[in-house]
Amino acid sequence: MTTEMQGSAHQETGQRTYDVRTYGCQMNVHDSERISGLMEDAGYIRAAAADTADVVVFNTCAVRENADNRLYGNLGHLRPTKVKNPGMQIAVGGCLAQKDQGEIVKKAPWVDVVFGTHNIGSLPTLLERARHNEEAQVELLESLEVFPSTLPTKRESNYAGWVSISVGCNNTCTFCIVPSLRGKEKDRRPGEILAEVRALVAEGVSEVTLLGQNVNSYGVEFGDRLAFGKLLRACGEVDGLERVRFTSPHPKDFTDDVIAAMAETPNVCHSLHMPLQSGSDRVLKAMRRSYRQEKYLGIIEKVRAAMPDAAITTDIIVGFPGETDEDFEQTLEVVRKARFSSAFTFQYSKRPGTPAATMEEQVPKKVVQERYERLIATLEEISWAENKKLVGEKVEVLVAVGEGRKDERTGRMSGRARDGRLVHFATGELTGPLAPRPGDIVETVITYAAPHHLNADGAPLSHRRTRAGDMFETGRTPKLKGVSLGLPTIGVPAPLPPADGCAI
16 A cells, blocks of 8 residues: 555554554564554544554563664664654654664654653654654653553453563673663562453453563562462463463572462463573673572473473573583583473673673674574474474363464464463364464364474364354454552542542
């Protein structure tokens, strides 16, 4: 669709359209749901095609490699569109915006709004102000304006939902810039979290992922070190909630009560993402990771003892400054002992503003690449062997959207098993109106294993239609108003109910 057609579509509907483009972690994905909710509350509608939007919002990441180049490259691609359509607006938010601040409009003066991680709720006002004043608006705060849960949310999925339990991080890992951009940890109260979980379930959601930079330190703000385990158990009492996941934990704060809660709460999935980063005690110390190899492997051992079927995933950085061949061999040794089902792997790259960026003994790129290739080969060998153990086993699959790139060609559908593994499954006679829908539950038997996925090519053993599947069929996704924390919210407060007699 051309820019001119976009303008006429706007004139026909009378509503401005928006498109949100997200980079980075799950926290950013969830923030983008908040941004979408804010935009729709302000009267915007989602653009039918991304290149026709009246407002384009970039929710950025400052952690991933070449994040700056990617943002400015995409902004450059949009410049001709903006020139042809002066009424179009471009907004940049997220971690990179919090880091670069006013530099963004200096490098890309066609940007209309820059906002940070602490004032997402200001976006509609800033867009209106930029339009009225005909100049860019740059507004960033150094601390949280309102907890994100107080903002409206337009969910992207009809069957799975993110629920923030905390924002920010109190750790000081030398490779990570997140604490300086997201701020110190702030925890939501358990009652507010459970209220949001119940609201999602009431809308048909069957799987919830509890989200925080470090979920295991949840409760530090209100003085309860066991709060996260209690929260998992409380989620187990929510009727209609079939699956509970969480990310990301931290080995230094991971406690036995969380393992017990995972093992004893039926709807908590036996799926654990436990970041390793390095298997070398010397490198872990340089990273300021407050655990060592022995403690890490001890956690893995306890998890496997309590949940033999647990799928454990991890994060690993290769080539951290000063990493020697012996250090890297220690990482490979932990990988072989832990037997991860999959891993997010990264070649270390400097992040301006982090202590590691100025460390001596930066590892040559060629050496990092060679180690990285060896790590990938080792991980794939292990994940393939672990997946082969599941051939012939029955699995429960939550049918998903967009998980199988070859589904149309192969005639399969795709989804996630309870342990988080990706399963591509044949539908057998379940076709047409009987076909499983995203959000439905299918039981099937694994017939083939690859390093990164499983296939089930026999007919499904069972198919359960769900409310989430019903919502997908009608094109509905949950849209929640903010869940209050007793913090200031945006807009005019609702009137108080009439009081009978004395009100205390």
